Amino acid sequence: xxxxxxxxxxxxxxxxxxxxxxxxxxxxxxxxxxxxxxxxxxxxxxxxxxxxxxxxxxxxxxxxxxxxxxxxxxxxxxxxxxxxxxxxxxxxxxxxxxxxxxxxxxxxxxxxxxxxxxxxxxxxxxxxxxxxxxxxxxxxxxxxxxxxxxxxxxxxxxxxxxxxxxxxxxxxxxxxxxxxxxxxxxxxxxxxxxxxxxxxxxxxxxxxxxxxxxxxxxxxxxxxxxxxxxxxxxxxxxxxxxxxxxxxxxxxxxxxxxxxxxxxxxxxxxxxxxxxxxxxxxxxxxxxxxxxxxxxxxxxxxxxxxxxxxxxxxxxxxxxxxxxxxxxxxxxxxxxxxxxx
Amino acid sequence: xxxxxxxxxxxxxxxxxxxxxxxxxxxxxxxxxxxxxxxxxxxxxxxxxxxxxxxxxxxxxxxxxxxxxxxxxxxxxxxxxxxxxxxxxxxxxxxxxxxxxxxxxxxxxxxxxxxxxxxxxxxxxxxxxxxxxxxxxxxxxxxxxxxxxxxxxxxxxxxxxxxxxxxxxxxxxxxxxxxxxxxxxxxxxxxxxxxxxxxxxxxxxxxxxxxxxxxxxxxxxxxxxxxxxxxxxxxxxxxxxxxxxxxxxxxxxxxxxxxxxxxxxxxxxxx
Numbered sequence: 262x263x264x265x266x267x268x269x270x271x272x273x274x275x276x277x278x279x280x281x282x283x284x285x286x287x288x289x290x291x292x293x294x295x296x297x298x299x300x301x302x303x304x305x306x307x308x309x310x311x312x313x314x315x316x317x318x319x320x321x322x323x324x325x326x327x328x329x330x331x332x333x334x335x336x337x338x339x340x341x342x343x344x345x346x347x348x349x350x351x352x353x354x355x356x357x358x359x360x361x362x363x364x365x366x367x368x369x370x371x372x373x374x375x376x377x378x379x380x381x382x383x384x385x386x387x388x389x390x391x392x393x394x395x396x397x398x399x400x401x402x403x404x405x406x407x408x409x410x411x412x413x414x415x416x417x418x419x420x421x422x423x424x425x426x427x428x429x430x431x432x433x434x435x436x437x438x439x440x441x442x443x444x445x446x447x448x449x450x451x452x453x454x455x456x457x458x459x460x461x462x463x464x465x466x467x468x469x470x471x472x473x474x475x476x477x478x479x480x481x482x483x484x485x486x487x488x489x490x491x492x493x494x495x496x497x498x499x500x501x502x503x504x505x506x507x508x509x510x511x512x513x514x515x516x517x518x519x520x521x522x523x524x525x526x527x528x529x530x531x532x533x534x535x536x537x538x539x540x541x542x543x544x545x546x547x548x549x550x551x552x553x554x555x556x557x558x559x560x561x562x563x564x565x566x567x568x569x570x571x572x573x574x575x576x577x578x579x580x581x582x583x584x585x586x587x588x589x590x591x592x593x594x595x596x597x598x599x600x601x602x
Numbered sequence: 603x604x605x606x607x608x609x610x611x612x613x614x615x616x617x618x619x620x621x622x623x624x625x626x627x628x629x630x631x632x633x634x635x636x637x638x639x640x641x642x643x644x645x646x647x648x649x650x651x652x653x654x655x656x657x658x659x660x661x662x663x664x665x666x667x668x669x670x671x672x673x674x675x676x677x678x679x680x681x682x683x684x685x686x687x688x689x690x691x692x693x694x695x696x697x698x699x700x701x702x703x704x705x706x707x708x709x710x711x712x713x714x715x716x717x718x719x720x721x722x723x724x725x726x727x728x729x730x731x732x733x734x735x736x737x738x739x740x741x742x743x744x745x746x747x748x749x750x751x752x753x754x755x756x757x758x759x760x761x762x763x764x765x766x767x768x769x770x771x772x773x774x775x776x777x778x779x780x781x782x783x784x785x786x787x788x789x790x791x792x793x794x795x796x797x798x799x800x801x802x803x804x805x806x807x808x809x810x811x812x813x814x815x816x817x818x819x820x821x822x823x824x825x826x827x828x829x830x831x832x833x834x835x836x837x838x839x840x841x842x843x844x845x846x847x848x849x850x851x852x853x854x855x856x857x858x859x860x861x862x863x864x865x866x867x868x869x870x871x872x873x
Contacts, residue, residue: 269796269858270789281778288775301697304776308693311704312686315746318727320712323720330723385614389607398859399618402625407856409806410844413830415629417643426626473747475621489697491759536716539807543827555809557718564722565812574722581719587715 322505324581331575335566347575359551361560366462367555368534370470371477376526379478383485385517397486403481412543415472416441441468441544444552463552465545465560473540475531481526488522489515520599528591556580618629625848626671632842635862639715639838642676652838659842662833663719667818668825674849675740676803683799684792690746691754692780707786718808728813732813739813740821750795758784797858801851 287307294303330346335340350355376592382400386393403411418425419440438450443464448456452517492515500514514526516523538557545553554562562576564573626646631639633655634648652741660666693699717724725742732737745827767781785792807823814820820828826847833839 269793284777284781285775288777290756291777292775299788302699305699305702306691306695307696308689308776308780309705310738312690312751314744315686315710315743316712316748319724319743320715320717320720320748320841321708323723323727324715326723327720345733382614383615385610385829388610389614392611392627396618398856399622399672401855402852405801405851406625407823407826409625409807409826409853410847413826413840413844417628417631417841418624420643421642423643445655457801473811475624478621487724524754532714532716536718538718539805539823542807542811546827546830554663560718560722560806561812564725569720570726577719581715581720583718584719 273345277381327574327577327581330571331578333571335571337570339571343571347572348579350572351576352578353502354552355558356554358597360554360556363462363466363553364465364535365549367470368531368535369463370467371473371534371537372527372530373477374470375474375481375524376530378474380475380479380485380523383482383489386482387489388484397482400482401479403476406476408539409543411476412472412540415468416544419468438464441465444550461564465550465553469540469544469553470531472544473534476540477530483531484522485519488519492518523597524591524595527595528588531587531591532584535580535587603754628848630843631838631844632845634838636836636838639841643646648830648834653748655838655842656846659839659846661768662836663825663829663843664817665822665825665829665843665846668820668822669818669846671737671740672804672821673736676800678741679744679803680796681749681855682741683747684796686746687750687754688780688785688788688792690751691756692784694751694755695791696726697776709748709751713752713811717743721809721812734813735809735815740810740819742800743809749800753795754788755792757788758811761787793824797854801853810830 273340291304291307295301299496330339332342332344334341334346386397386400389396412486418577419427419438421427421437421442425438426440430437443450445458445466446456446462448462448463449458496518497510497514500510536557537555538561541553541555541558541563557580560573560580563569563576610683630645630647638645638648649683690709694702694709694842708822727740728734728743731738733742761784765838766779769783774783803821806821807827809822811826814824826843829843830840833843
């Protein structure tokens, strides 16, 4: 079926339509080398070079140089060698520990909420036929939109004075809230002051979590839907004949068969949650309020606003270690419980 | 059973409406007058649509320039990612050469390292190269990524061996096979890779914030955040700017959607 996507492909392949003679000449050269006993190595070198050079220059080498830079002090450059000094400073810094705590709250909020919600939506979409595609594209829409632009909308909706949310609360007779500007804990507000205000995530952070659940669910829904569609119908039929219904079917048949998908989304989701920047920056206007500053924002502020390059690098190394460690732990602990078909 | 199905539909439709509500509200507010926008926020659509807001937004900040920057950067990044991942993906999937396993392992490992964690030395590298505040800084680091390479490798692995053998018999070398026969065969995955590369580049914020200083070099995302501080009280123009920024990605998504979903569902074989 010809479609607009075909036009995109034609455009891309048109741009790549290198002259036949060039491709032919290169192929002849590679062929000649192969006959001399070089095998596919020259072709591989040619094809891998551009991609791997960029990965090496901007990801792999910087991994090492981040660690190297983290050993030096000074501002807006590399000053004197301080060894582990930056790391000790970071671990002793209240702001660093606070941003770590914010990151942990954020991950613990975003991951379960968005996984459960998107599974429920995907499970619902999987069971209907009519309008499935349309509804799916509605749910997916936030994911393709810029977090910055969407954040502008959320800030207006949650505006304490004129925002839709407070106006609606007013109709219901509830107290207006400060939402994204509220540094006090969400537990404190919910419990009418029984829990200390400093405990748990602030209401502002909770709003950021809500925003990212809304913004990221679309991706998870599409992946869950793909996973659900890949489950062979016969297995569910067989389980039904054995008397599995409703919750037991979900618990003992569907979820175990979906475990590779869940595992994939969990690993990818945790890595992504640790890197969250756009939503934090746009929802707080680059603010450095401690209750809503995550690790990436902290690194950005130390680097960009204060110019502590070495220190920012040290925190980045700690972040990298945390991500790698968490990924490996998930791999170790959960992989055994994943059932591949 | 019947009532059950209706409940499912009801919940799904309500959820979908809640999901798109912020966007509908955004478009409605974008074309209200300022008093209308700031006092009557519950009303979804304006009394009369103020189409002039669009021109006013472009007058209030150089969004035209921001757009030019963003589109230039994203289109080049998108095409480059397609090219690099096609080539590397093909090499990993189809060529036999020493060190293949090791190189592929390294590529996979670099997927775990977020760019956000290594931006400090990258900033130093970009400044040393004299690329600070240039398009090179915005484009070059993003011209390849491990995930796209991985996806293209999977796509090439999925092509039946016979295609390669037939092409070989016809005297077709690796390069001609890749660029003439390969591209149409991996079309669905290529569209996915292209879409994600474009979205990632267009929606990026941290890196452009760090490596650009001039207003002339700003991309739309950076421009939008600074527009908020300048025009934060002019809600209608702010929403208009957000609408305009979101528009290209939404259009692109709906154009490529069929292909995107198809390859996500792993049924791109029928092509």
